[in-house]
Every structure is written in structure tokens, then in C-alpha cells.
């Protein structure tokens with residue numbers, strides 16, 4: 450079963466962080482033990498969009514061999530586990546991206562689902578995340594530069610022995626349907642898993658440092674995120690999840706399970 454995904458795109462600003470934060474949160478809302486890791490170590494912002502305030506220990510320290518993974522794990526919405534990256538350049542320089550493989554192994558043991566938010570570009574710190582997950586998911590915008598860069602990432606991933614599971618077409622507008630789904634699939638050589646519309650609620654949620662699936666659960670983008678999350682986890686889209694869906698006993702069981710598996 451595929452449980453660890455790297456969200457990549459080549460191009461910056463396509464929506465990788467947004468997708469990682471919202472798919473992670475949606476699976477946590479569905480009661481799955483889920484973890485998101487910010488591997489964009491130079492331009493970290495996953496923790497910020499998930500509303501984390503103080504994160505004194507981050508992936509930087511873990512990859513520098515100065516802290517344990519447990520110390521760099523914070524709780525996000527619905528019990529989502531978040532491993533943020535640090536904001537300092539010094540921390541970035543001290544982090545050894547090669548250690549990410551160990552982090553991936555350790556987290557796979559702890560979580561049902563795991564998302565690595567990848568950096569843009571093709572430097573070493575951007576290439577390693579492509580090899581540590583079971584599958585890479587490409588986030589593509591309906592524009593030619595995004596497609597070309599995503600294709601590069603696909604080729605790079607396969608060259609280093611990784612697998613690309615598909616693409617998520619983000620920021621779709623009525624005009625962009627011109628660039629047809631089939632044409633994009635043909636260019637990339639992978640299926641489009643689903644499409645997420647351009648949605649002002651996504652931007653509002655980012656400004657409020659909350660995932661859109663929490664802030665505006667009824668929005669079109671939230672419905673798309675939940676649908677993708679459900680399909681990745683292999684279950685049919687359920688009714689809108691929320692605090693009422695998980696009862697006291699389930700919450701207690703989950704908390705106990707976490708305790709036992711971390712101790």
C-alpha cells in the first residue's frame with residue numbers, strides 16, 4: 450500500500466505546500482494518523498500555513514544530527530503531525546538532506562500517511578525528497594512553464610529510481626480548461642488524479658494560517674482536497690468530516706495508540 454507521498458512540481462508557487470497541508474489535514478480529519486514534513490528547507494512555510502507559532506526544534510536540527518525527530522514534531526489541525534523546517538539560513542546550511550531517508554523510515558513506522566512538501570528546483574535538497582517516498586505526486590498549474598518543469602521532475606524522479614503516481618492540476622479556471630486534461634496527461638505521461646479550482650478561499654485560508662479544508666470546508670477547493678485524500682487512502686468520499694464525526698471513544702483510542710507507538 451502506498452502511504453508516503455512527495456508533493457513536487459519543479460516550478461515554485463504551483464501549490465505544493467497548499468496541497469500537502471490540505472491533503473494531510475483532510476486525512477487527519479478522516480481520523481487517519483497523518484504526518485506532513487517540510488522538506489523545503491531553504492524557503493520553509495508549511496508550519497506557517499498550518500498555524501504553528503513557535504517551533505524551536507525543526508527538521509533542520511534533525512538533519513544536522515542535533516535533535517530527535519520526536520522533538521521536531523508538532524500538532525497541527527485534527528491531530529495532524531507536522532515536522533516544520535526552520536527559517537534560518539544557518540540551519541539550512543547545517544542540515545544534511547541525506548538524512549531524510551532515515552526520517553522517512555522512522556515516520557513510515559509511526560504514521561498511516563505521510564506527505565513530504567518538496568522544494569522547487571532541481572538542486573540536491575530538491576532531488577532527495579523525490580527518492581524517499583513511495584510515490585511522487587506532481588502539482589501542476591494549467592500553464593506551459595509549469596508543465597515543462599513538472600516533466601523535468603518526472604524524468605528526474607524516474608532517473609533516480611522513484612515513481613510518479615500522477616499529477617494534481619491546481620488553480621484551474623474556466624478559461625484554463627482550454628489546456629485540455631488529455632493534453633496535459635499526454636505531455637506528462639501520468640494520469641491527472643484530480644483538479645483543484647482557483648479559489649479565493651484558499652488564499653484567505655493561507656492568510657489566516659489555516660488549511661482551507663478547516664476554514665472553508667464547504668468550498669469547491671475543500672471538496673476537491675477531500676476527494677483526493679479519500680482516493681489516496683482508498684475509501685469512498687465520506688460525508689463532510691468534522692469534530693462530531695470522531696466520538697470520544699475514537700479520540701481516546703487514537704490518543705492512546707499514539708502514546709503507545711511513540712513511547
Ligand code: ADP
Pocket residue numbers: 458460461462463464465466467468619620621645646647648649651652655670
Ligand atoms: P508552492 O509550495 O508550490 O510554492 P504554495 O502552496 O505556497 O506553492 O502556493 C502559492 C500561492 O498560491 C499561495 O499564496 C497559495 O495560497 C496560492 N494558491 C495555491 N493553490 C491555490 C488555489 N487552488 N486557489 C487559489 N490560490 C491558491
Ligand code: MG
Pocket residue numbers: 465466467489494566567
Ligand atoms: Mg512551498
